[in-house]
Amino acid sequence: MKSIKRYSDIPALESMRRDMDRFFDDLAPFSWNRGNGGKEIWAPNTDMSETDDEYIVKVDLPGISKKDIEVNYKDHRLTIAGERKLAEEEENKNMIRRERYFGTFLRTYTLPDAISEDKIKAKFKDGVLTVLVPKVEVKKPTQIQID
Template identity: 55%
Template sequence: MKTLTNKTDLSPLEMIRRDMDRMFDDMTPFSKIKFGNGGFGADLWAPETDLIELDEAYKLTVDLPGLNKNDVEVSYKDHRLVISGERKEETDEKKNGFIRKERYTGTFTRAFTLPSAIKEDQIKASFKNGVLTVMAPKAEVKKPKLINID
């Protein structure tokens, strides 16, 4: 899970957690991870993602080569933007053996925690040339009301 906050707002423990998340994300972008006994188990892959803070919105860009928009789902709930989908394995009539297989298949899920000041009803997603782009517009943050002291 990724979180967007200013570093100055983070506690030392939260900074360590973010660094650990980043380390594990960097180790696994778009690569297979084997779980289970002796390398047997589920294959997971995570598409590479950029998250950018713009003046008016947060922009998430996800590389999804070989997929189309029907293979991908975008949802937002409780400040979490979740991108999930599946790349299906291509079937070939010929029973040729692989010498090397680097194109990953299977399901993926990426989740990002966004700040609370998001216009949830105005989040938009587009898909073009294997790239998913999600725009999450920022909501206006209420400033504290100053109270006069009598």
Template identity: 45%
Template sequence: TSRWMPSVDVREDEDKFVFLADIPGVDPKDIEVTCEHGVLTIKGERKAETEEEREGYKRIERSRGTFYRRFNLPDTADAEHIKANSKNGVLELTIPKVEKAKPRKIAVKS
């Protein structure tokens, strides 16, 4: 199987990070998203047509096979609450930012 690499846009909003990956023709059940040690991994497979389905083609340009992308997440990303949706050939991953620690006053004892 050949490898291909989907294009991915990454946006940072005030309260979240959004990853948008172009994956047309990929069944959501063939996608795996994991996050370990601050590294987000997106992998999956766009399945090739069978010989029967390829019959009659004069040209095949669309990539098939497995794909794999990795991204280092910033410390402000809340990896425990990642949401993933696939719609119209785009995988959208939403990663909220961790709640900012509220400053607190520390009493100094004498």
């Protein structure tokens, strides 16, 4: 499970850990293939950013239909799951090289408490899922006049 941190605030050791995670994520579909009924498990690439008003999660999902994607939020966790299906004509081909992942994916992100969960929006365009997670509006203290 990953939590949100500003990219520029990440110390060198944490950056190296992320690089290792990405390395093993790239290997994972091949090592997990046997235990999932012949389906691969993979992790799509994701970018997360923050504005004053919201968190923005963008997930690359080329070749996936909108009906095969599920976005949920519960207990401060945003979960994006789905499946990229292997076309029948590709199953029977004698593949020389296969770099595109097929099968199920699941990504979970822990978000801060101060979000408006009932206003979360997701849109899917050109193979990119964008999830907009609005922050709760923080009220500024009221200045009280002293008489």
